[in-house]
Amino acid sequence: MQIAVLYGTETGNAEMLAEDIASHLSDHDTSVTNLSDFDPAAFDRETFYIVVTSTYGDGELPASAQPFAAAMDKARPNLSGVRFAIFGMGDSEYPETFNFGGKRLEEILTGAGAERVGERVTHDASGGDMADDLALPWIDAILSTVDA
Amino acid sequence: MPQIAIVGAGPSGCFTAQALAKLLPEARIDILDALPVPYGLIRYGVAPDHQGTKTVIRQFERLFERQGVGFFGDVRLGETVTLDALQGLYDAVVLATGLSADRRLGVKGDDLPGVLGSGAVTRAFNDYPDTAPVSIGEQVVIVGNGNVAVDLVRLLAKGAGEFHGSDLSEAAAGQCGRVRRIDVVGRSPSDQAKFDPVMIRELGRLEQAAIHVHGLSGEGKVVEALEHLQGHAPDGATREIHFHFGWTPEEIEGQAHVTAARFRQGDARLVLPCDTVLTAIGFEGTTPGADAEGNIGPGLYATGWLKRGPRGTIPENRADAQAVAARIAADLATVPAGKPGRDGLLDLVPQAVHYAQWQNIDAAERADCPEGRVRQKIATKARMLAIAQQTGES
Ligand SMILES: Cc1cc2nc3c(=O)[nH]c(=O)nc-3n(C[C@H](O)[C@H](O)[C@H](O)COP(=O)(O)OP(=O)(O)OC[C@H]3O[C@@H](n4cnc5c(N)ncnc54)[C@H](O)[C@@H]3O)c2cc1C
Ligand SMILES: Cc1cc2nc3c(=O)[nH]c(=O)nc-3n(C[C@H](O)[C@H](O)[C@H](O)COP(=O)(O)O)c2cc1C
Numbered sequence: 040m041q042i043a044v045l046y047g048t049e050t051g052n053a054e055m056l057a058e059d060i061a062s063h064l065s066d067h068d069t070s071v072t073n074l075s076d077f078d079p080a081a082f083d084r085e086t087f088y089i090v091v092t093s094t095y096g097d098g099e100l101p102a103s104a105q106p107f108a109a110a111m112d113k114a115r116p117n118l119s120g121v122r123f124a125i126f127g128m129g130d131s132e133y134p135e136t137f138n139f140g141g142k143r144l145e146e147i148l149t150g151a152g153a154e155r156v157g158e159r160v161t162h163d164a165s166g167g168d169m170a171d172d173l174a175l176p177w178i179d180a181i182l183s184t185v186d187a
Numbered sequence: 188m189p190q191i192a193i194v195g196a197g198p199s200g201c202f203t204a205q206a207l208a209k210l211l212p213e214a215r216i217d218i219l220d221a222l223p224v225p226y227g228l229i230r231y232g233v234a235p236d237h238q239g240t241k242t243v244i245r246q247f248e249r250l251f252e253r254q255g256v257g258f259f260g261d262v263r264l265g266e267t268v269t270l271d272a273l274q275g276l277y278d279a280v281v282l283a284t285g286l287s288a289d290r291r292l293g294v295k296g297d298d299l300p301g302v303l304g305s306g307a308v309t310r311a312f313n314d315y316p317d318t319a320p321v322s323i324g325e326q327v328v329i330v331g332n333g334n335v336a337v338d339l340v341r342l343l344a345k346g347a348g349e350f351h352g353s354d355l356s357e358a359a360a361g362q363c364g365r366v367r368r369i370d371v372v373g374r375s376p377s378d379q380a381k382f383d384p385v386m387i388r389e390l391g392r393l394e395q396a397a398i399h400v401h402g403l404s405g406e407g408k409v410v411e412a413l414e415h416l417q418g419h420a421p422d423g424a425t426r427e428i429h430f431h432f433g434w435t436p437e438e439i440e441g442q443a444h445v446t447a448a449r450f451r452q453g454d455a456r457l458v459l460p461c462d463t464v465l466t467a468i469g470f471e472g473t474t475p476g477a478d479a480e481g482n483i484g485p486g487l488y489a490t491g492w493l494k495r496g497p498r499g500t501i502p503e504n505r506a507d508a509q510a511v512a513a514r515i516a517a518d519l520a521t522v523p524a525g526k527p528g529r530d531g532l533l534d535l536v537p538q539a540v541h542y543a544q545w546q547n548i549d550a551a552e553r554a555d556c557p558e559g560r561v562r563q564k565i566a567t568k569a570r571m572l573a574i575a576q577q578t579g580e581s
Contacts, residue, residue: 047504051205051245058366095502097385097408102502130239133385134392165352 040087040185042067047092047104047140049076053128054124056162056170057091060186063175063184066117074107079114087185088123089178098136111147119152126174126180128162137161157181189214192277194264196220197227199504200283200492201247206512208254211519214255217277217527221263222316223540223571224548225251227285229501230564231313233354234338236345238561242500244579246553251542258528260540261572267536274486276531278522279515280480281488283508285495286472292330296304296439298464305335305467312342312359315390316571320358324462325367330436331467332373337387337492340369344396344426354562357444369396370429370459372450377413377432378405387412390428391482397424402432431457439464470497481511486522488515544575 042064046057049118054073058116061069074092082172125148127141140163145159151157160177189211193200196218202215206565213304225228226244233240248255253484262268266286267332273280289304291297303321327343329336344367346350350360373380377400387409390398398419403410434450436456441447450457474496477489490511491504499507532539548565551574565571 050241050505051246055246055249128463132237132239132389135388136385164242169245 040067041083041085041184042069042089043072043086044069044089046071046090046100047107047144049093049095049101050104050171050180052170053093053101055093056128056174057089059090059171060174062093062179064178067072072094073103074149075103078109079107079111079116082116082118082121086121087156087182090123090125090144090148091128091174092125092140093128094130094133094136094140095139096112098139098142098143104140104144108143111151114147118151120127121148121153122185123148123153123154124157124178125155127159127161128164129161129168132165138165151161154168155185165173189279189522190526191216191279191281191515192273192518192528192532193218193281193283194286195227195260195491195493196225197283197285198229198239198243198501198571199285199493199526200281201226202248202505203281203490203512204250204352205246206305207257207300207508207515208250209514214519217259217529218256218265219259219262219268219539221261221284222546223260223575225258225260225570227396228287231248231310231315234309234342235313235359236342236353238352238354240470240501248297253485258540258542258545259532259536260545261568262536262539276535277486277521278524278526279486281487281490281495281511281515282475283482283489283491285492286405286470286474288470288472289341289466290469290471292436292466292468294436294437294438296441296445296517299439299441299445301437301441301445301462302464302466305331305339305465306470308339308465309335311362312355314356314359314566316566316568321362322463323362324329325365325467326461327366327369327383327450327463327465328459328461329369329371329465329467329577330448330542332371332375332382332432333467333469334381334383336371336467339381339467340428341390341393343369344390344393344428345424346395349394351559354560354563354564355550356563356566357557358566366426367377368427368429370431372431372434372436372448372457372459374435375433376405377403378410380406380409380432382409382412384408384412387416391416393419393428394421395424396426398428398430400430404432418544441510446560470541474480479510480514480527481507482514482518486518540575542574547577550575
């Protein structure tokens with residue numbers, strides 16, 4: 040199965056996690072792409088998408104995901120049949136908008152008809168967990184249902 | 188194999204190394220820092236109660252632990268090594284030494300005892316090695332309308348119980364614990380204040396401070412956030428915060444010590460009695476005159492605050508570092524190999540603190556910390572060096 044890991048980041052935490060997920064899944068045909076370089080027209084039903092994004096400002100998408108959100112809004116592609124898993128990165132120091140980035144991106148994708156697989160899991164920069172320790176078991180569990 | 192030295196292990200230096208390691212996987216990259224410990228203002232500027240912001244350090248750890256980037260701590264450019272010597276050893280030298288001198292207020296009395304710059308204060312609150320403790324009284328005026336001013340307000344207004352999960356030391360807590368009233372005064376009107384609205388909103392969670400906002404005008408996210416704060420009054424509040432906008436500093440009054448700060452707005456005057464004035468009006472220093480891509484001259488580059496001036500957040504430094512790294516990678520494509528790089532530096536600074544030794548310091552800081560804290564920073568260079576030199580067997 041083809042896997043595309045897409046990330047939205049400002050300080051690079053989501054990018055590092057996206058790369059870690061891709062190397063963890065090296066048995067598959069895996070690519071890693073910054074959302075700023077991803078064209079919504081490129082979505083493909085044969086590919087499984089893993090989306091990793093942080094949160095900024097007032098619960099907004101990070102800078103590198105904003106052009107993607109704007110392009111989705113403009114192109115309004117029909118993503119029915121596209122499957123994705125989503126992992127958010129945030130910080131509970133911002134309690135009112137904790138992990139809104141992941142939530143926003145999920146809404147953008149499901150709003151276009153894509154199907155979320157598994158739960159949206161979130162990492163808390165102020166918590167004790169390393170993002171990898173949450174994300175790698177999470178994606179293994181999801182892929183075991185998708186592969187089948 | 189290109190040899191690259193980066194001077195300054197703050198976020199700009201580390202992000203430059205990260206980008207270079209991607210663009211030039213075969214390059215040997217070394218990062219030098221004047222301190223025995225890495226990470227610059229992430230460790231010594233970003234507030235002790237904003238640990239989440241410090242998690243970018245995990246990316247930098249990977250550079251040193253897995254990507255072969257070298258760390259040479261306790262090496263000060265201009266003292267321990269000269270720029271000429273570094274340029275002799277490396278194909279490219281990147282200056283990422285930041286700019287940390289406090290900008291002064293520039294009014295009469297700004298040098299009175301009791302007037303402190305935000306850099307000096309935040310270094311003291313962050314246990315910067317060998318920094319003199321600061322003495323903060325009960326009535327504090329903070330001049331400035333940026334995020335560092337908000338950091339100071341929050342740290343001074345928090346009670347002892349509000350630092351759970353931080354790395355604020357006992358010594359630092361002792362310095363910020365006595366405040367009863369804080370006046371935050373900005374020169375511009377409220378709609379031009381440079382506060383991040385999210386940081387303003389965070390003040391609404393203070394458990395012991397009543398907040399009063401005076402002279403709001405205009406609109407926008409900051410004004411909305413400030414409107415929201417107005418009237419915040421937790422039960423049993425023990426301190427007050429007052430925001431004032433549009434007041435230009437005129438004089439700091441006092442004989443042997445600060446007694447009041449005076450401001451002007453047209454013909455009106457605002458006189459705030461106080462025992463401490465904290466200036467948070469930015470930093471200064473000379474930038475080396477790099478072009479937009481960071482180039483200063485053949486084989487010499489600048490990035491981060493040193494390049495752009497002392498403004499901008501960690502994400503801005505990352506974007507800038509990536510642009511500078513791209514320029515370096517392009518330039519190095521045409522440079523003949525053969526400089527000694529790290530081997531030469533090891534001979535030149537045999538006493539430098541290496542990454543494994545920093546890991547000893549890091550482990551000691553984490554192991555030896557009080558309940559409710561994530562770290563207890565070692566506060567003197569002598570102790571850092573002593574721990575660095577422990578072999579780990581004893
Ligand atoms: C109080 C404060 C709070 C902040 N809070 C935040 C925040 O919450 N979020 C955010 O995004 N940004 C924050 N910032 C801004 C952020 O810290 C800067 O954008 C960033 O640190 C600049 O990175 P830099 O690497 O250019 O400089 P620095 O971080 O200053 O790093 C410079 C490094 O160079 C070393 N050095 C200096 N001189 C020499 C020499 N001669 N030889 C060798 N090494 C040398 C220093 O020891 C230091 O390690 C804050 C800044 C301050 C001052
Ligand atoms: C200025 C700023 C604003 C932030 N705002 C939020 C927020 O509203 N909600 C949230 O959950 N996290 C917020 N965060 C936390 C980041 O999303 C978190 O640190 C994440 O790990 C950053 O990942 P990145 O390096 O990929 O950008 C904010 C961080 C910063 C520095």
